[in-house]
Amino acid sequence: MARGVSPIHQRADYIETAPTGPAPHLHVVDPVPSHAQQKPRLSLDGVTVNFGARAVSAVQDVSLTIGAGEFVALLGPSGCGKSTLLNVMAGFCTPVQGRVLLDGEPLTGPSAKCGVVFQKHSLFPWMTALDNVAFGPRRLGLTNARQIAQDLLDIVGLAHVANEWPASLSGGMQQRVGIARALATRPPVLLMDEPFGALDAQTRSLMQEELLSIWDKLRPTVVFVTHDIEEAIFLADRVVVMQTYPGRIAREFAIDIPRPRSAEVLNDHAFIERRREITDVIRVEARKTFR
Amino acid sequence: MTVALQSLRKFKGVAVAITLGAIGLSLFAGIWTWASAHLGNDVLLPSPLSVLSTYAELIADGSLAKDIGASIFRVFAGFSIASTIAVPLALVLAYSRILRGLVMPLIALIRPIPPIAWIPLAILWMGLGDPPSYFITSIAAFFPIFLNAFAGGTSLQQEHVNAARSLGAGPFALLTKVMLPSALPMIVTGLRIGLGQAWMAVVTAELIAAQSGLGYMIQISRLSLETSRVLVGMTVIGLLGAVMIGSLGVLERRFIVPWNYPR
Numbered sequence: 001m002a003r004g005v006s007p008i009h010q011r012a013d014y015i016e017t018a019p020t021g022p023a024p025h026l027h028v029v030d031p032v033p034s035h036a037q038q039k040p041r042l043s044l045d046g047v048t049v050n051f052g053a054r055a056v057s058a059v060q061d062v063s064l065t066i067g068a069g070e071f072v073a074l075l076g077p078s079g080c081g082k083s084t085l086l087n088v089m090a091g092f093c094t095p096v097q098g099r100v101l102l103d104g105e106p107l108t109g110p111s112a113k114c115g116v117v118f119q120k121h122s123l124f125p126w127m128t129a130l131d132n133v134a135f136g137p138r139r140l141g142l143t144n145a146r147q148i149a150q151d152l153l154d155i156v157g158l159a160h161v162a163n164e165w166p167a168s169l170s171g172g173m174q175q176r177v178g179i180a181r182a183l184a185t186r187p188p189v190l191l192m193d194e195p196f197g198a199l200d201a202q203t204r205s206l207m208q209e210e211l212l213s214i215w216d217k218l219r220p221t222v223v224f225v226t227h228d229i230e231e232a233i234f235l236a237d238r239v240v241v242m243q244t245y246p247g248r249i250a251r252e253f254a255i256d257i258p259r260p261r262s263a264e265v266l267n268d269h270a271f272i273e274r275r276r277e278i279t280d281v282i283r284v285e286a287r288k289t290f291r
Numbered sequence: 292m293t294v295a296l297q298s299l300r301k302f303k304g305v306a307v308a309i310t311l312g313a314i315g316l317s318l319f320a321g322i323w324t325w326a327s328a329h330l331g332n333d334v335l336l337p338s339p340l341s342v343l344s345t346y347a348e349l350i351a352d353g354s355l356a357k358d359i360g361a362s363i364f365r366v367f368a369g370f371s372i373a374s375t376i377a378v379p380l381a382l383v384l385a386y387s388r389i390l391r392g393l394v395m396p397l398i399a400l401i402r403p404i405p406p407i408a409w410i411p412l413a414i415l416w417m418g419l420g421d422p423p424s425y426f427i428t429s430i431a432a433f434f435p436i437f438l439n440a441f442a443g444g445t446s447l448q449q450e451h452v453n454a455a456r457s458l459g460a461g462p463f464a465l466l467t468k469v470m471l472p473s474a475l476p477m478i479v480t481g482l483r484i485g486l487g488q489a490w491m492a493v494v495t496a497e498l499i500a501a502q503s504g505l506g507y508m509i510q511i512s513r514l515s516l517e518t519s520r521v522l523v524g525m526t527v528i529g530l531l532g533a534v535m536i537g538s539l540g541v542l543e544r545r546f547i548v549p550w551n552y553p554r
């Protein structure tokens with residue numbers, strides 16, 4: 001991590017890129033406590049997704065309302081449809097039933113309003129790390145795209161590999177470039193699919209804190225998919241636990257641990273209590289699947 | 292310091308490769324010399340030295356340069372025609388299921404026909420001279436270019452398209468920044484193979500349907516039993532083909548698709 005680098009949102013050059021007045025791709029920060037449910041940013045209503053002729057839906061009848069600036073973690077066993085649900089929110093995949101609203105409007109397809117961090121390698125191999133990150137700003141016609149990209153690479157601690165091809169970066173480094181790329185357009189909604197899954201524990205914990213600090217300043221709406229119960233509780237305002245066959249929401253937990261959170265909260269009573277509750281639910285769900 | 296060490300190691304590798312290659316070639320030349328001395332017949336197998344002196348002769352009278360020029364021009368003509376048609380066609384077919392269904396069966400049927408089998412038709416349609424050679428070389432280059440470009444087009448990953456669209460890419464940016472670059476490595480491979488095929492085909496075409504070029508030179512030298520000229524033609528073909536394909540390979544690694552060969 002590049003400690004001592006000031007976060008991107010505090011820099012004048014980054015702020016200046018934001019046009020004054022409402023711009024569709026920029027999220028205006030609301031000074032409201034994050035866990036307070038305000039006007040919904042993203043809402044899913046009875047969403048069902050099938051793949052081919054499979055008997056069981058990948059995602060079945062999922063309804064979920066996510067407030068502007070809310071941080072939601074999606075937790076569940078492998079194959080329960082987390083990525084599929086995220087693809088629906090990103091507009092990559094149209095549900096067979098149900099609808100998705102973004103800011104009250106039906107979602108028509110992917111756009112720069114929803115930044116996505118993908119589970120698997122999705123960097124463009126034909127662009128350097130820097131050009132990957134600058135891709136979004138360039139599409140939006142920002143003239144300082146290069147500077148934005150450099151600053152974000154700094155934040156994810158990869159300024160020194162700016163001119164490398166993705167193929168010469170490690171998996172974890174690629175994932176961090178992917179996070180920088182998704183942040184570069186400052187999307188009001190950030191959809192992250194197991195972004196830290198490939199990182200070592202040390203980097204992972206640093207990245208979690210860095211993500212929280214970025215989120216705290218920019219307040220995007222985040223949907224964060226993970227396998228990791230502690231990670232979900234540490235980051236989120238709300239943990240949505242999914243069950244499998246078919247993929248459905250099993251339970252939701254509000255996480256009322258005060259912010260800002262640091263690594264110390266992992267030992268707090270409230271944290272441990274939440275972890276126990278969620279672990280119990282997941283264990284019950286897992287047992288159902290194996291029977 | 293590590294950079295110096297690395298380049299030293301690289302230099303060593305190159306030196307070893309060159310030494311081994313030189314040893315291999317000298318061994319071959321040795322066997323050739325021995326065999327021709329053993330046969331003692333310059334029509335059956337002239338010695339490397341007499342081939343070299345024929346080289347000097349043909350270079351001095353300028354005829355070798357003329358033949359090389361004629362052949363290279365035909366190869367580039369045919370190769371350009373083939374790539375201009377094959378690359379766009381392959382990409383369009385890769386992205387359109389209907390056109391793919393329409394055209395692919397036809398391609399599958401035409402592909403196994405060797406370029407040489409087209410020569411009678413080419414001569415009937417175009418007479419002797421340059422045009423049949425353009426035709427034959429472009430047929431030879433077309434299929435490797437087409438098939439590789441098609442594979443490049445279909446290798447497009449949905450994740451890359453999704454990522455680009457969620458970063459605000461419109462149809463044009465999607466085409467130029469995602470679809471084309473993702474197909475490029477395979478396209479370049481196709482071009483390299485296609486160039487090699489065109490080079491081999493031009494000799495075939497010239498053996499039969501032309502009145503200049505290396506293939507023609509080999510053919511008339513055979514008729515006049517000047518075997519050392521035949522061997523000059525053959526070795527020039529080998530040499531130039533290796534140089535062309537090798538330099539295209541270098542261009543590919545250094546400049547066209549460097550991301551596929553990260554150091």
Ligand SMILES: Nc1ncnc2c1ncn2[C@@H]1O[C@H](COP(=O)(O)OP(=O)(O)OP(=O)(O)O)[C@@H](O)[C@H]1O
Nearest residue numbers: 051052058077078079080081082083084085119247
């Ligand atoms: N493109 C696809 N075609 C067919 N089936 C698919 C496709 N994508 C996902 N599925 C199926 O849908 C179900 C949910 O998959 P999904 O990738 O959403 O799971 P996940 O919760 O993200 O799992 P993981 O934690 O392992 O990433 C699985 O049964 C999977 O086999």
Ligand SMILES: [Mg+2]
Nearest residue numbers: 082083119193
């Ligand atoms: Mg997944």
